[in-house]
Amino acid sequence: MSQATDTTVREDGVIESVSGPVVTAKNLDAKMNDVVYVGEEGLMGEVIEIEGAITTIQVYEETSAVAPGEPVEGTGSPLSVDLGPGMLDSIYDGVQRPLDVLEDKMGSAFLDRGVDAPGIDLEKTWEFTPEVSEGDEVEAGDIVGVVPETPSIDHKVMVPPDYEGGEVVAIESGNFTVEETVAELDNGEEVQMRQEWPVRSARPTEDKQTPTEPLTSGQRILDGLFPLAKGGTAAIPGPFGSGKTVTQQSLAKFADADIVVYIGCGERGNEMTEVIDDFPELPDPQTGNALMARTCLIANTSNMPVAARESCVYTGITIAEHYRDMGYDVALMADSTSRWAEAMREISSRLEEMPGEEGYPAYLAARLSQFYERAGYFDNINGTEGSISAIGAVSPPGGDFSEPVTQNTLRIVKTFWALDSDLAEKRHFPAIDWNDSYSLYRDQLDPWFEDNVADDWPEQRQWAIDILDEDGELQEVVQLVGKDALPEDQQLTLEVARFIKEAWLQQNALHDVDRYCPPEKTYRILGAIRTFNDEAIDALDAGVPIDEITGIDAAPRLNRIGTTPDDEVDEFVDDLEDDIAEQLRSLY
Numbered sequence: 016m017s018q019a020t021d022t023t024v025r026e027d028g029v030i031e032s033v034s035g036p037v038v039t040a041k042n043l044d045a046k047m048n049d050v051v052y053v054g055e056e057g058l059m060g061e062v063i064e065i066e067g068a069i070t071t072i073q074v075y076e077e078t079s080a081v082a083p084g085e086p087v088e089g090t091g092s093p094l095s096v097d098l099g100p101g102m103l104d105s106i107y108d109g110v111q112r113p114l115d116v117l118e119d120k121m122g123s124a125f126l127d128r129g130v131d132a133p134g135i136d137l138e139k140t141w142e143f144t145p146e147v148s149e150g151d152e153v154e155a156g157d158i159v160g161v162v163p164e165t166p167s168i169d170h171k172v173m174v175p176p177d178y179e180g181g182e183v184v185a186i187e188s189g190n191f192t193v194e195e196t197v198a199e200l201d202n203g204e205e206v207q208m209r210q211e212w213p214v215r216s217a218r219p220t221e222d223k224q225t226p227t228e229p230l231t232s233g234q235r236i237l238d239g240l241f242p243l244a245k246g247g248t249a250a251i252p253g254p255f256g257s258g259k260t261v262t263q264q265s266l267a268k269f270a271d272a273d274i275v276v277y278i279g280c281g282e283r284g285n286e287m288t289e290v291i292d293d294f295p296e297l298p299d300p301q302t303g304n305a306l307m308a309r310t311c312l313i314a315n316t317s318n319m320p321v322a323a324r325e326s327c328v329y330t331g332i333t334i335a336e337h338y339r340d341m342g343y344d345v346a347l348m349a350d351s352t353s354r355w356a357e358a359m360r361e362i363s364s365r366l367e368e369m370p371g372e373e374g375y376p377a378y379l380a381a382r383l384s385q386f387y388e389r390a391g392y393f394d395n396i397n398g399t400e401g402s403i404s405a406i407g408a409v410s411p412p413g414g415d416f417s418e419p420v421t422q423n424t425l426r427i428v429k430t431f432w433a434l435d436s437d438l439a440e441k442r443h444f445p446a447i448d449w450n451d452s453y454s455l456y457r458d459q460l461d462p463w464f465e466d467n468v469a470d471d472w473p474e475q476r477q478w479a480i481d482i483l484d485e486d487g488e489l490q491e492v493v494q495l496v497g498k499d500a501l502p503e504d505q506q507l508t509l510e511v512a513r514f515i516k517e518a519w520l521q522q523n524a525l526h527d528v529d530r531y532c533p534p535e536k537t538y539r540i541l542g543a544i545r546t547f548n549d550e551a552i553d554a555l556d557a558g559v560p561i562d563e564i565t566g567i568d569a570a571p572r573l574n575r576i577g578t579t580p581d582d583e584v585d586e587f588v589d590d591l592e593d594d595i596a597e598q599l600r601s602l603y
Contacts, residue, residue, distance in 0.1 A: 028070065028087045030054065036074045036322040037365040040087040043070040048093040048215060053078075054085040056128050059110060061094050061326070064366060073362055075110050075323040076128045092213075096330055097134030098337040099193045099209035100141050100162045100170040103274070104307045106291060107134065109315035109327030111334075140190040141208060143172065143197050147183055154180035156219070156340060156396035159198045159206055160188075165308035167299060168274065171341035172197060173397065175210050176219050210337075214329035217389050218336040219396055226392040229460045230346065230404045233269035233531035234262075235577075236447050236520045239476060239541065241454040242464075243430045245272075245344050246392030246402035250352075250424045253434025254414030258446050260286050262432070263348045263408055264293075265445075265524055267310070269300060269531045272346035272404065274338045275310045278331040281324045281354025284316040300531060317354070324358040332389050335403045342399030347390070351408035352383065356420045372419045380423040387427045416451075429455040443521050449483055468534045475541050479515055482548075486512030503561040504552075510565050511548045518574045519544060529577045539588045540576045546592045547573065550599045557603035564602070569594040 028043030030053065038053055038060065045051060049062045053074050058081065064071035072087070096111045106114045111134040121130060141162045147153060157174045164170035174180060181200040191197055193209035200206070212218060226244035243249045253259050260282065267275045277294075279287040290312065297306040311334055315327040328349055335345040349355070356379060363376035371377040390405035407428070411418045414436055416425075425431060431453050438446035457473075464472040485508050489501065498506060519540050523529040532540075551564045572591050579587045 027051075027089045030081065030083050030085045030087060031069065032083060033078055033081050034365050035361075036078060036320060037362065038072045038074055038078065038081065038087075040070045040072060041068050043087050043089060045070055045089045045091075046093075048213070050090045050092060050094050052088040052090070054081040054087075056081075057088070057131075058128055059131070060322075063362070071366065073322040073325070074320070075326065076320050093215065094326060094329075095211045095213045096333050097209060098212055098334070099135045099207075100164040101135035101139065101193070102311050102334055102337075103165050103168055103309060104305075104311075105135075106312045106314055107330070108319065109280075109313065109323035109325075109330060111313075111330050114314065135193055135209065137194055137209075138192060140192055141170075142189075143191050143208070144188050145186045145198070146171075147186065147198075149183050149186060151183050152181070153183055153198075153200070154396075158341070158397055158399075159183070159186065162208060166304045167302045167308040168343075170208075172206065172208050173210075173340060174198075174204075174206055176212075176340075176396065178204050178206075180204075212333055212337070214326065214333045218333070218340060221394040221396050224392045224394060224400075225459060226402065226456070227459055228463050229456070230344075231271045231534055232266050233533065234265060234445060235522055235532050235537045235540070236445055236449065237432065238532075238534050239519070239537050240449060240480065241430060241432060241447075241452050242456055242460050243404060243406070243454065244392070244456040244460055245404055246390065247404055247430060247456055248387045248390050248428040249404075249406045249430035249432060250409055250421075250428045251406065251432045251434060252409035252411055252416055252421045252424070253446070254411070254436045257414075257434035257436050257439045258444055259408040259410065259434060260350055261524055262434070262445050262447075263350050263406060264290060265530065266346065266406060267294075267348050268297060268306060270346045270404075271301070271344075273309060273343040274335070274345040275306075276313070276331045276335045276345060276347045277310065278313045278315075278327055278347070278349045280313075280315055280327050280349055280351060281317050281321075281358065282350050284318055287314050287316050290314075321358045321361055324355060325362060328352070328355050328386055332386065332403070332405070336389065339393060339401035339403050340395050340397065340399075342395065342401045344402045344404070346404045347406065349386075349405070349407040351410045352386075352424065353408075353410040353420050356383075375419050379419060380426070383420075383423050384427050387424075443516070444524065445522060447520075449480075449520065450487060464534065469538050472538060475538065475545065478545060479519070479541055482508060482512050482515060503555060506561050507548075507551055507555060507564065510561075511544065511551070514544045514547065514570075514573050515541070518576060522577065526578055528580055532577065533581060536576075536581055536584050539584055540573075543573055543576060543588050543592055543595075547595050550596050554599045554602055559599075559602045564599065567595070567598040567602075569598050 028040040031039045058076045060072040060074040116132045145160045158171045160172040162170040181202040185199040196205040198206040226246040229242045230245045299306045390403045392402040433448045433451035435448035
């Protein structure tokens with residue numbers, strides 16, 4: 016962490032008691048949220064409560080064998096992250112310690128306590144190209160130069176937000192480390208590539224806008240029925256095994272964001288290992304480079320210290336804000352906020368705070384709100400525009416959506432993708448329940464879809480919603496009297512709904528083509544199903560039996576559109592629609 020690299024620590028107090036990750040110290044000269052180093056091994060912690068001469072600290076590492084009487088050293092600064100080139104293509108723990116660097120340092124994947132390293136490489140040189148000249152006036156947040164951080168992303172070097180700004184008196188291109196000065200201002204301020212920022216404080220912006228562009232995901236059920244805006248907030252609640260992590264990983268891979276920040280917050284180690292193994296090997300569908308070239312991973316798995324889990328979401332959102340300030344669109348995945356809330360509950364109980372519902376702290380809703388409120392589409396203080404789209408997975412115990420974390424999240428986010436265990440058991444993936452899910456961004460995003468995909472996009476979507484609603488009502492009748500007892504027009508509705516669910520809403524995340532579906536293809540698939548519906552209604556009105564209508568050879572080909580290569584879809588769908596019309600009309 017940055018505190019260890021540039022702040023002189025001093026012995027200020029001694030440990031009085033230890034309760035798991037919560038340590039109390041006496042006679043410690045510290046402020047709220049200050050970083051301290053605890054015990055003989057110098058374990059990193061954060062001040063969370065001060066009462067008289069007693070200071071309470073949450074320690075981000077295992078505290079076994081730490082004893083009363085050992086020293087506590089304060090740094091005088093809050094928990095902060097290093098911001099600068101080198102964050103992409105990195106894997107951090109919850110307090111921004113680079114895990115690959117620590118592994119090399121320790122010679123093992125199992126890290127000793129007290130080990131530390133700066134969040135970005137302080138010795139590596141980067142090629143700096145100025146964007147301003149001597150004599151130019153710059154203000155806080157202004158971009159002074161560019162560094163090619165990865166093959167996919169240029170890192171914009173900015174005047175820190177807490178600087179006054181002034182006239183540039185010295186700047187030149189060249190190779191510099193992140194701690195060397197790349198620009199000098201007339202008031203004596205020096206700009207380096209590296210900044211520090213306290214994680215619990217949002218970085219300043221000029222204004223927060225209403226988002227009007229979707230974060231297209233390549234998932235038909237999301238783009239088609241429940242779209243998320245760039246700068247929007249979404250929750251993915253679901254029981255164990257319903258596909259939360261796979262859905263978030265698909266979004267991280269295929270969402271049209273410039274930067275991806277993926278936070279593994281208290282999830283199983285094998286799932287995080289899959290992310291760490293897969294992402295470096297995956298090609299970026301946007302650029303063709305490695306996906307990690309625009310990705311930052313934060314791994315705080317379930318076997319890591321619980322206190323660091325509480326801070327990892329703040330570390331991730333602060334890194335996301337830094338890239339947003341450069342004018343990038345950032346997609347932030349938090350998997351899962353339930354584990355984060357459980358960490359808050361454990362710390363709160365050790366502090367003997369008055370518990371709220373189900374033992375969660377009374378400030379649970381406020382903390383969730385503070386996190387999601389840092390997402391949005393912003394006018395930055397340097398004149399650029401950028402966004403953070405926050406997507407949080409929620410893991411309600413037993414799939415109970417009435418529990419506090421899900422309910423409080425529901426009141427905050429504007430997109431709700433509810434996963435259903437019954438759909439998962441039927442191997443219908445993504446297992447998103449179209450009856451319980453919703454998006455409050457539909458109306459403000461419809462103009463974009465009308466301009467960029469099709470002018471009747473809202474009408475097509477509403478038709479699909481109506482069919483699915485009617486299907487839900489009919490399924491209850493079918494369970495009582497059977498499908499054959501229904502009128503033929505209702506049997507046709509069931510058949511059309513089956514195609515919507517199987518050919519449109521269902522998607523194979525392991526198929527090379529079907530795992531990603533552009534909006535244009537999403538529209539064409541639904542259009543083909545509607546063509547079948549309209550032609551079938553005409554045939555039914557002409558007296559053709561329902562069995563003959565559903566038995567035409569062309570109908571099963573609707574299920575093959577999703578796996579048809581994107582550049583062949585228009586021709587495939589045009590031919591299929593012609594065949595459907597020809598075969599059905601030949602029946603009367």
